[in-house]
Structure formats: structure tokens, C-alpha cells
Amino acid sequence: MKLNYKLVSLLHLSATTAMCAVIWIVQLAHYPSFEYIDAARFPLFEVFHQEAITIIVLPLMLLEITTYGLLYQRGQREIGFLISGLIILVLWLSTFLIQTPIHQQLQSGFNTELIAELIKTNWIRTIGWSLRFLFILRLSLRN
Numbered sequence: 552m553k554l555n556y557k558l559v560s561l562l563h564l565s566a567t568t569a570m571c572a573v574i575w576i577v578q579l580a581h582y583p584s585f586e587y588i589d590a591a592r593f594p595l596f597e598v599f600h601q602e603a604i605t606i607i608v609l610p611l612m613l614l615e616i617t618t619y620g621l622l623y624q625r626g627q628r629e630i631g632f633l634i635s636g637l638i639i640l641v642l643w644l645s646t647f648l649i650q651t652p653i654h655q656q657l658q659s660g661f662n663t664e665l666i667a668e669l670i671k672t673n674w675i676r677t678i679g680w681s682l683r684f685l686f687i688l689r690l691s692l693r694n
Contacts (some may be wrong), residue, residue: 554625563618564691566611567635571684574606578677585657585666593661601654612646615639618632631686638679638686645675 570621619636653669656662 554621555626556622559618559621559625560691560694562614563622565685566615566618567680567683567687569611570608570615573611574673574680578673579603579604582666582670585669586663588661591659594658597619597654597657601658612643612658616643627690631690635683635686638683642676642679642683645672645679647693650676 585596586592588638616639622632623636649672650669653665653672657665657669
């Protein structure tokens with residue numbers, strides 16, 4: 552079966568664009584709204600948040616990394632593409648080594664310090680997906 556390079560490139564750009572949009576909404580609206588959740592209901596809210604956001608972002612993250620791998624395998628080696636691959640690694644590490652553990656701690660209850668840490672450390676992902684979007688958009692416009 553022949554790989555449809557244009558379709559894979561479009562899927563890759565779409566996944567990255569969607570993640571960039573999601574992360575900016577999370578950074579500027581969703582995470583700051585945690586401060587307004589009733590402390591007694593916060594653990595239930597946190598579980599809901601993790602389950603709901605996973606349904607949205609996990610398929611996009613998997614599509615993004617899968618299409619990156621397919622494009623790399625096909626021979627995509629432009630410097631911006633390679634840098635964007637390193638950014639994927641940083642995004643995944645940040646998600647699973649920094650933000651996910653904070654969310655797990657927040658399941659124990661409302662904690663303003665942890666919420667502030669979540670917002671602060673999420674800038675890693677916000678900047679990362681923004682840079683990825685710019686790199687991949689530029690490459691898409693050139694091809």
C-alpha cells in the first residue's frame with residue numbers, strides 16, 4: 552500500500568493545529584478556572600477533567616506522533632521538521648512527567664499551590680505546541 556504523503560501531511564498539520572488550539576484554551580481559560588471550583592467538589596472535578604480531556608487530546612497526540620513517524624520514515628528531514636520532532640519529545644515528557652503527576656495530586660483536593668504550578672509548568676506545552684504549529688505550517692505551505 553502506497554503512503555499518501557499529502558494526506559499524512561494534512562493529518563499531521565491538523566493534529567498539531569488542534570493541539571495548539573486546545574493547549575491555549577487550557578492555559579488561558581481552563582486551568583485558571585480551577586481556582587473557582589468548590590473545594591468540596593474539587594476531587595470529583597479533577598477526575599472528570601482528566602477523563603474528559605484525555606478523550607480529546609490522546610487521539611490527537613497519537614495522530615500527531617504517528618503521522619510524524621510516517622513522514623520521517625518517508626524521508627522528511629528538513630531542519631524545522633526535525634526540531635518539531637524534538638519538541639514532540641519534550642511535550643510528551645512534560646505531559647507525563649510534570650502535568651499528569653500534578654493532576655494526580657490534585658485528585659486529593661483543592662490546592663492553590665498545585666494549581667499555580669500546573670499553570671506555570673503548562674507554559675512548556677503551550678509554547679511547544681505553538682512552535683510545532685509554526686514549524687509544521689511553514690513546511691506545509693512550502694510543500
